[in-house]
Amino acid sequence: MVKKYPSWVLLAFSFALAILAHGVFLYQWTQGQYMAGINDGLSQMMPFKHLLYEQYTNGEFFYSFDFGLGAGTFSELAYYFSTSIVFLLTIPFVWFLEMTGLIDAPDVLFWANAAVFISALRMSLVLFITARVFIYTKIPYWPSLIGASVYAISGMYFRHTVYWEFFADAFLWLPLLVLGTEKILREQKPGWFLLAVSISFFDNFYFAYINFLLVGIYILFRLFIPLTDAEKDRKKKIITFLTAGVIGFGIGAVSFIPAVYAYLNNHRPPFQQDIPIFEPIDNILYSSRYIILPALFVLFLFTFRFYRNKTFRLFALIGIAGVLMHLSPLVSSIFNGFSAPQYRWEYFISFAAGGAIASGLGMLSKMSQRGFFITAALTGFIYAIYALLDPAFEFDWVETGLVIVSLLATTTAVWAALHFSENMGPKIIGGVLIVWLIVFANFYQSEKILEMGDVWEVNKELITGEDYDDPEINRLLEEIHARENDGMYRIEWMQGVRNNTPIVQDFQGLSAYSSILNQNLLYFYLYDLEIDMQRESVSRYATLGNRANLFSLVRGKYIIRSTDDTNIPYGFTEILASENYLVYENENVLPFARGATEVYQEDKLTMHPPLAREHAMLNGIVLDTEEEGSPIQVTGDITSKFTIEEKMARYEDGVLEVTGETGGIDLVWADPTDGPGDLYVSFKLVNTAADEGFDLSVNDYVTSRKSNDSVYKTYVDDLTLRVPSQEKVRIRLPEGRYFLTELQLFEEDYEALNREAAETSGVQDLKIDGSKVEILYDNDQRDEYLSAVIPYELGWSATVNGVKTDVLKANYAFVGVPIEEGENRIIFSYRPPFFVPSLITSILAIFIGIFWVFRRKSARQ
Template sequence: MKKKRNLSILFGASLVLAILAHLFFLKEWTQGQYMVGPNDGLQQMMTFKKLLYEQYTSGNFFYAYQYGLGGGTYSQLAFYFSTSFVFIITAVLVFLLEWIHLIETPDIVFWAKAAVFISICRLTLIIFMTTYVFRYMKCNWLSAFIGAGVYGLSIMYYRHVTYWEFFSDAFLWVPLLVFGVEKIIREGRVGWFIVAMAITLFNNFYFAYVNIIFIVIYIIFRWLIQLESNETSRRSQLKLYVSGGLISFGISAVAFIPAVYGFLNNYRPSYPYAIKSFDFSDNILFLSAYVIVPALVLLFLFTFSLYKMKTFRLFAIMSAVFIFFHFSPFVASAFNGFSAPQYRWEYLLSFTMGGAVAVGLQYVNKISKKGIGLSSIIVISLYLVVCYLDESLPIASFPVISILCLLIATITLLFLFIWKRNRPRYLLLHIGVLLTCVLLANVYQYAISEAGSVQKVTKSYLLSDRYNGKEQRELLQKVKEQDAGSFYRIDWKVGYLNNTPIVQDFNGISAYSSILNQDILFFYLYDLNIDMGRESVSRYATLGNRANLYSLFQGKYMMREKGNPASVPYGFKELMESEHYTVYQNSNVLPFVRTTKQVFSEKDLENAPVLKRERAMLEGVIVANLDRTNANLHDVPNIINKTSIETVGASYKNNKLSVNEKEGGIDLIIDKPDMATRDYYVSFHLESLAKSQGFALKVNDYRTTRKHNQSIYKTFVDDLVIRVPKANKISIRVPRGKYILRDLALYKENYHTLETAKKTATKKSQVNWVDNKLTITYNNQNNDRYMMLPIPFEKGWELSINDEQQPLKKVNYAFLGFPIKDGINEIKLVYYPPFFKISLAVTLISILLTLLIIRRGKGKKEQRRKRPISGVCAGLSRRR
């Protein structure tokens, strides 16, 4: 009863502390401003929550045609929320509130409003669980609570929640993992370790990787620093870690395996630059964006008498090691899968610092005046030296003054207690430390709100034409009312907001996510060289204003701001307009289901220009891993030799372009324009020789941007193809600088192939698509060989034709296709996440095995309880 009462008090205290730690954003919430970053926070976090909530509550757990060009959300969004326990629990609660009509159908505004309250609930659990773990490690309740506050209220928590909310879930599982390890070490019980590992692996594969690295390091330190005299032997521990880890992996398999496959099926170019071993430029005492080391932590680290306490020694040495790791980009790369350095792991340092504070406060009464005096001198000297050496940080700046004030306040509280050790001063010290954490947390929230532009995320912004304007939504609704079809796509996004289709509820042609279908990315980057208007490894958008591609892949409508008709592809006619926007309709869009006799080998088109590949897809189908082509294609001649090149504000020689004016480049003057030509395709290889300067490229009226050479988001794909409406001159313009410009080529397109494909297209199929199941009835009367669908190819699709299982093919570089039979074809396509069925079986078997182990363990415990009783009874009978 007392234990339940203590836990209830702890939970209440954790909730109060979590609320105090969000005071700034709670105040902002009352003024219509939200705890959401303006970039990834809005473009990904809130957007994917909206998408997944709508899917899950409608019973669709696996696939969304609306996601980019279509994709498996369970696998591709596992990096975000699709398997997140916090999101799943939140979604259930929100659904219940919606079901009983306490809230309206959740939209982006709802999720933005809810962000701060979800964060408070999450932080409450973090503080509660961490306190319990520190308490289990023999800290008193108050010290454990303060240590948990140091961990939970670290600046990285607010950075993660605001910009990349799902990152912050990782804070929950670290104390749980440590608890599981300590249970094995102290009691030889593996249950909690299995639970912690299974949750970690299920919840998010990326942070499972980070957390497992941490827990391995923790186990090594625990083997080196034994805290109890009767700990489980290392051999027995190792057996429990391995067996528990395998069972945990089995339990989590249904989420972990599809998620890892989604990650492996993504494409990120390898980081091409050397990674430094060390970089000491980040100021972790005053102004780091990742972690601020609390003054109390440093004061305890330099109080050498505390190292006699083994638990303090454990956390202090680990904190020192992780502080050292912080300054190593190589370590940051290792925690990021040995790719580009990313400092997402710093919450682990916050946990060990929290542990050091908890144990240090537990034994603060053992610190001598001399010990704290020496520690204070060292720490004050360290702060002053760091302040002096950091030339970017003026001594009179707010960060310096505020941090030094907190340092002086902390030292004063310590001296007050150590000079006169009594209960009131002991409590004052703890309250003071807690208040400094709360103050620092709220100051940091203010800092990211101002410097990180979080303050612009307001309700008015979310409903403005910069994000989700009423005029935009109404015009899109008119399109949907006029065309009740399910499969057409609308090319529209607000600025660089590639996930606009999800926000505004239509099928679009863009996506922004860290995990995308590799085949789609290759389709854009390498196979068709489609320029997206913005270079990025984690985005795709539009179809390069190329009419052939729009017609092939259901690009039926295009919405654009008024004033730029040059960006509208051939064959698109004005359909409707509003005050600021115009909708165009594609008059040459091809059917959703297409069939053909003509089959082209991907290998045979390996060196063909992209225009020839487009025409091959219009005339037939391009199939990967095919031995030979059964049809012929007309060559597409390169007419670059029929143009003359003139420089403008630049010099161009030996493939090197030097622009010496604000903007310059070359003009391609077309000698004798063909009357039948509608568009030109100009292709070239373009590299900037500047080390870290991005630039804008203009080709006539078309504009795109290229990343600088040091960017971790650069594709390093510098072969570009730009569609240009027919003109006598093609101008290529870049800003002042030096570039490599080579492999110039020019092709003309008259769209005869497209128009022929449109005239000969048939619409004899019946299509029905519900969630992850697609059925097609097609009468193949023309003896066609292949059917092609504008659905991205990915592992997980299963095909049966007339109730017979058939293999699927990757066709047209990235899409679904398959051979068909003569006559009636009853086609059924079903999508499940990759390896879903086998991983589900592994999960169920592992859960069953775990239950059997638990039952067996309980049986043995019962036998041990009965043995003394039976022994006593036997003794009594013998006496008789």
């Protein structure tokens, strides 16, 4: 008779294993180093936690003007933490600690400190849930915990947690989906599957997609490998799966639908590189970054007698299928939404390996001495093949030695177990495996993450220092805030390439970095205004290319620059200084809301240069409308006044051959205009070298461009760069061959900006409260429309003097409404796209789900 243990015993062992598995990171925490990636960990994960915690504890759940130029955080950050159940459960606990004075107000440093403890608790739950799933499938108690350890204590868990923390939550929901599947197949009980589907849809739309593909594979195998006599009616089971899936979708709709809309409203250039069906081997036995298969799993795969057991056969075949799928970039592309291949689903292989090992441990008595030697020989042969045929394989005394020691120890343990009692054998092997898993997990943390991933640099000194949250900058920010009232203003400052610096340092900035951003803002930067961000990359926007008109239009009032940076936009004057930085103030900031009579048609402006589009926004309002609109005047075109001189290069018919280390062309203006002003230089630039990024400089302005084979390339090659007006424009590139075409130059004298800045604002009162903006506007100029510096996205509604009106997309990426003569009280309100119908759907689905589950229960009774 199999001894049963209470759940708290399993939970206690799970917690102990999780603590041991986090040994390196727990030690690093005592040394002031944190479990967070130096790149996305510090640039996205920690800032988003900080932002959302502040929002949620202040009662704002939907929108923030602190995220870039403004964004619907509930939907756009659903990919990260806004609907993450683990994060949502963390918030009240942290809030309690804050309210009781046990901790200060949480900041980015707090969330970095807390990361290792949240991870250990999450792993404890993964171990507990997975072990309970294996126990439910009739696998003995302790083998189930060992199999769960193979799944939870894996390199991919730590990789996910450190670099993209919310990825690790998927480890929780996959075993719940498997449990739900088994409950339907074995007992015709859909409750657990319904719960798991609902949680998955609510928690994260991206991993819901991945986990549903994975559980679909599991269900497919299960339909052809029945484990009980109650699984004969496949059609009925499929109908139950589909019904539970539809109801579960309905329950999770309140989160899932707004999140999917945000994903569809994002803009990311399509992946243009070839995706092979198979690629050279990823060495999953020795050195893979994603998954290292335990030697015991490989050994059991070649124990052919085990396949007579249906449970082992199920997990073994799924594991083999997973390994074959891992070798296909096409499969990884499918799991990433048919985009660039990303290896994020391989935890499924660990789950299958855990199931195979757990079920195999209970069948050691079926292994004969002769069978053992055959199995060991085949296992050794496979390890030799992986070492010999992998062109990238290099013997490493630590990493390779650890694998070989594991192979020898596992083989020896299995041989020894054959000579012990039936009860002792699995314990010996399981003990060896647990030790290896913990040792390897800590090795992975030390070598693969801390060293190779530079995570050892993530410490308190970094997070509170000049490379992340610079105290010198914070002092300048305090002085800026002290000069201001409660009005809306923005500051251009970004630490290095960390676009979410404004979230970290608690100011309203002009940059953002997220896998999902407002498409209208991305188009505004990339296509409509061709704003250079000084660094080509997807999923980001930053800076305004030193273009004064744009600064004034979006209320960019201050810029912070290093003392040696003299390339300052027009109209900015120095007001503050520190040892290494200067603060400049914009003298021509335009109001948050502006009236307009002149209406320009967006489509017609596409035929004109970006400077003409800037003037249209200054002189009136640009609408995405079919109305005729005001005539468009293009001024300042001085292309014909420049002559071209080659410098260490040959330029002919749009082809630029740079022959020196750097070179290019000079655009020479023989008779430049006196007085202040800027030049806008527009051209199309394509690098013919596929694998080389490069820097482009135009006079003192420098920007970087990605290589053609980079997955982060925008493929936006139409550039418009602003430089101070001068007689010579120097375009410089590194040695190579380029297509440089559509060259144009425009002079900007800022007459339109100065005129608009001198106008009296009609804004009498402005109140911004998260997802609600209230404007009192005196329309004494009889303007027809009002535009406001609120990024346009589906979800905004508006009333003018109490009457509901349509929200228009104005000035390419912002909101506008028709207004009346005289006083106008305009109220903009935001709710996530389709939030109300999604909420109603979720509420109805909960009742339908409860009714359906209890009706089926009554029918069985």
